[in-house]
Structure formats: C-alpha cells, structure tokens
Amino acid sequence: MRTRGFDLPESDTYYTRPMPPPWSKPLEIERVSRGEAAFEFDIALAHLARVAARADQLGGSVSGVVRFGRRDGTATAEVVMHGTALMRCQRCMQPVSLPVSSSVRMALLQDAGDTAAVPEPLEPVLAAGGFVSVGELVEEELLLSLPIVPLHGAQTPCGLAAYAGAAEDETRAEAVTQRPFAALGKLLSQK
Ligand SMILES: [Zn+2]
Known part of the structure; x- marks a missing residue:
C-alpha cells in the first residue's frame, strides 16, 4: 500500500513536467477556424508576461473557452472567460482583487492592413504568420479589459x-x- 502511494505522484511528475501548457501551443488559424475548433483553458495570470507586468506580479487566474470560426471570409475567435485578477491598488499599493468577466469576438488578421475590412462588432487582432495561441488571445483581451490604474472600490475601500x-x-x-x-x-x- 505504502509503495503504491509513493509511486503514483512520481509518475505523474515524470509525464507532466516536460509538457508546455496546452494554451501556449501555436494554432494554425486557417485550420482551426475552418474546423470551428474550441479550446477550454484555465490560466494563471502569472504565466502571461504582459498581464503579470500590468498586475505588478500579483496574479489571479481566468478560465473559459475559445471558439474559432469564420465570418465573411475572415477567421474569428470568440473568447469567453471568468476569473479574478489580483492587482496592486495604485492609491494604497495593497493588493486589490478584481473580477474578470468577458465575452468578445475577435477577427484574426494576418496583415495589419486588413483592419478596414473587419465587420463592426468584431475586435481586430493581428496574428502575424497565421498562427495564434489561446494564451495570446486571452492575454490580448485581458490587457484591454483590466484597468490601467487599478484601485480599491466602494465595497472594499483602501486601508x-x-x-x-x-x-x-x-x-x-x-x-x-x-x-x-x-x-x-x-x-x-x-x-
Ligand atoms: Zn487601495
């Protein structure tokens, strides 16, 4: 019994350690959009470099789903996510916990010049080279939706x-x- 208990976690570690997280894998936009592929994710904000910098390295996490598709010949990605961002309040410099709840549909462009052709409700995102990862799309949306100057609110005032x-x-x-x-x-x- 005892040996068994020690064996299991060890083999888990062996198999999971060398694998990069699935959300970091570059996806071929043409292929996933035509196949209408969907990917679930659960990402710690600390793993998204640009978001971690904005949060002042504090953290939090988001989970949700990315669904690829097409509209008027353009590849699209719908990003739906919920979670919590732990950022640093810029008034008192203490941690502030901010809810994240976001649903957005993006147009995945391979060329910045294509922006003019994007139908109105879609948010243009540049995916140079025709590849994008789930993590990049989530990070893009977080950078737009998280406050640039996070502050404590009325429910939990500073101090x-x-x-x-x-x-x-x-x-x-x-x-x-x-x-x-x-x-x-x-x-x-x-x-
Ligand atoms: Zn504060």
Missing part, C-alpha cells in the same frame, strides 16, 4: 482591505454556528 478580510472570516465562522445575523450586527456596530 480597509485587511479589516474586510478579517470580518469575512468572522462571518464564515458565525455562519457555521447558524447565526449569520449575529455577525451582521457585529459588523454594523463596528462601523
């Missing part, structure tokens, strides 16, 4: 982030004992 985290733990503990209103009363009295 109260640590306090809010503590209160959340308290609420959870109270909920276990089935007295959620006691926790709420406590929160209100502390304001």
Whole structure:
C-alpha cells in the first residue's frame, strides 16, 4: 500500500513536467477556424508576461473557452472567460482583487492592413504568420479589459482591505454556528 502511494505522484511528475501548457501551443488559424475548433483553458495570470507586468506580479487566474470560426471570409475567435485578477491598488499599493468577466469576438488578421475590412462588432487582432495561441488571445483581451490604474472600490475601500478580510472570516465562522445575523450586527456596530 505504502509503495503504491509513493509511486503514483512520481509518475505523474515524470509525464507532466516536460509538457508546455496546452494554451501556449501555436494554432494554425486557417485550420482551426475552418474546423470551428474550441479550446477550454484555465490560466494563471502569472504565466502571461504582459498581464503579470500590468498586475505588478500579483496574479489571479481566468478560465473559459475559445471558439474559432469564420465570418465573411475572415477567421474569428470568440473568447469567453471568468476569473479574478489580483492587482496592486495604485492609491494604497495593497493588493486589490478584481473580477474578470468577458465575452468578445475577435477577427484574426494576418496583415495589419486588413483592419478596414473587419465587420463592426468584431475586435481586430493581428496574428502575424497565421498562427495564434489561446494564451495570446486571452492575454490580448485581458490587457484591454483590466484597468490601467487599478484601485480599491466602494465595497472594499483602501486601508480597509485587511479589516474586510478579517470580518469575512468572522462571518464564515458565525455562519457555521447558524447565526449569520449575529455577525451582521457585529459588523454594523463596528462601523
Ligand atoms: Zn487601495
């Protein structure tokens, strides 16, 4: 029994370690768009260099699906994703957690000069050489949708982030004992 338990994780490591993540694989646009291929993904933001730089190396992750297709002779990709970006608040420099929820349809162009021909609701994306990876499309959309200057909002104001985290733990503990209103009363009295 004991030997078996030690064997399994070892062989897992052996087989998964040399493989690059599937979302980083370059896909041939003509082929995947004609085949209407779909790819699910789950990506840690730390693995997307340009997003990680924008988030000030904090992180988070997104998951979703990319569906390739065609429209008026142009290759398209629909990117649907949800997740959380952990960025640095530019007011107090503490981490701020931002929800990511995005659905966009892109036109995949092999030449920057093709932009004029893109039908209105499609977002033009340059895929030079006719190849693009799921990770590149996700990164492109994140760079457009994430705030350039991330800030804490009304729900968790600057300086109260640590306090809010503590209160959340308290609420959870109270909920276990089935007295959620006691926790709420406590929160209100502390304001
Ligand atoms: Zn802040």
